[in-house]
Amino acid sequence: MLLAIDVGNTNMVFGIFAGEELTHSFRLTTDADRTSDEIGLLVWEYFQRFGLRTEDVEDVIIASVVPQIMHTLTNALLKYCGKTPLVVDDGVDPGLPYGIQSDERLGADRSVACVAAIEKYGAPLVVVDFGTATTVDGVSRQGTYLGGCITAGVRISTEALFQKAAMLPRVELVRPDTVLSGTAVGQIQAGAVLGYIGAMEYLIQQAKAEMGEPEAKVVATGGLARMIADNTEMIDVVDSQLILDGLRLIYQRQKRGD
Structure with missing residues (x-):
C-alpha cells in the first residue's frame, strides 16, 4: 500500500492507497511541537482502526508547505512505518x-x-x-x-x-x-x-x-x-x-x- 500525505498549514491529510483506490484517509492537526513518537502513535492508531498494519506500507510520498514539521514527520515515518518518504520538490519533480x-x-x-x-x-x-x-x-x-x-x-x-x-x-x-x-x-x-x-x-x-x-x-x-x-x-x-x-x-x- 502507498501512504500519501498532504501537509498543510492547518492539517496533515493522510491517504492510504491500494493500487489506484483511496481506501482510507484521516487528518491530524499540523503541530510542529509534536514529537515523532506522538505523530507515529497517532498514525499507528488510525491504521489499527482501519484493520491495517503500518508495516505493510510499501512507500510514502509527501507534499508539504510546512518545512518546520518535516524532520519530525520523517522520523515518525521511519520509526513506525520503516520508510523514508519521498518528498515533492525535494528529490521528486x-x-x-x-x-x-x-x-x-x-x-x-x-x-x-x-x-x-x-x-x-x-x-x-x-x-x-x-x-x-x-x-x-x-x-x-x-x-x-x-x-x-x-x-x-x-x-x-x-x-x-x-x-x-x-x-x-x-x-x-x-x-x-x-x-x-x-x-x-x-x-x-x-x-x-x-x-x-x-x-x-x-x-x-x-x-x-x-x-x-x-x-x-x-x-x-x-x-x-x-x-x-x-x-x-x-x-x-x-x-x-x-x-x-x-x-x-x-x-x-x-x-x-x-
Missing part, C-alpha cells in the same frame, strides 16, 4: 511544466493539485484550493502552468476580524439569506461568506479571461470548497482528494521513471 518565466517554484501542494486535475479532468483548467490560504491557478490547454494568485482563506479572514475588533463575535461560516442583516452575526456572515464568494467569482472570471479560455473547467479542492461551490455556478467540480490523487500519480510516474 511533480512534472508540471511552466508556461511562464519565473525564478520561483510553485508550492508543492499547488503543483500536485494541478498535476492531478490535468490527469483527471483534462485542460485548460482553473484549479482553486480553499485552504488556510486560497489559491487560484491557471493551466493551459497544453497542460502548462500559467500562473496564479493567493488570498487569505475565509476562516483566517474572519478569525482576524474577531481578534482585532473587540466588539465583533466569532461566527459560524454559513451562507446567510441576505446581504443586509440586522444582527452582527448576520452581517459578518454576509461580508465573510457572500463577499468571499463574490471575490472568488471575480478571480476565476479574470483568470479565464487572461488565459483566453472562457470555457476552462474550474476544479476546486480544500475544506471549504463544497460550501463555496454550492453557492456559485463558477465551480464545475469539487474534488476533496485531488492532492492525494496527485501524490499517487507523481509516485507512480517516479517509479516508472517517466
Whole structure:
C-alpha cells in the first residue's frame, strides 16, 4: 500500500492507497511541537482502526508547505512505518511544466493539485484550493502552468476580524439569506461568506479571461470548497482528494521513471 500525505498549514491529510483506490484517509492537526513518537502513535492508531498494519506500507510520498514539521514527520515515518518518504520538490519533480518565466517554484501542494486535475479532468483548467490560504491557478490547454494568485482563506479572514475588533463575535461560516442583516452575526456572515464568494467569482472570471479560455473547467479542492461551490455556478467540480490523487500519480510516474 502507498501512504500519501498532504501537509498543510492547518492539517496533515493522510491517504492510504491500494493500487489506484483511496481506501482510507484521516487528518491530524499540523503541530510542529509534536514529537515523532506522538505523530507515529497517532498514525499507528488510525491504521489499527482501519484493520491495517503500518508495516505493510510499501512507500510514502509527501507534499508539504510546512518545512518546520518535516524532520519530525520523517522520523515518525521511519520509526513506525520503516520508510523514508519521498518528498515533492525535494528529490521528486511533480512534472508540471511552466508556461511562464519565473525564478520561483510553485508550492508543492499547488503543483500536485494541478498535476492531478490535468490527469483527471483534462485542460485548460482553473484549479482553486480553499485552504488556510486560497489559491487560484491557471493551466493551459497544453497542460502548462500559467500562473496564479493567493488570498487569505475565509476562516483566517474572519478569525482576524474577531481578534482585532473587540466588539465583533466569532461566527459560524454559513451562507446567510441576505446581504443586509440586522444582527452582527448576520452581517459578518454576509461580508465573510457572500463577499468571499463574490471575490472568488471575480478571480476565476479574470483568470479565464487572461488565459483566453472562457470555457476552462474550474476544479476546486480544500475544506471549504463544497460550501463555496454550492453557492456559485463558477465551480464545475469539487474534488476533496485531488492532492492525494496527485501524490499517487507523481509516485507512480517516479517509479516508472517517466
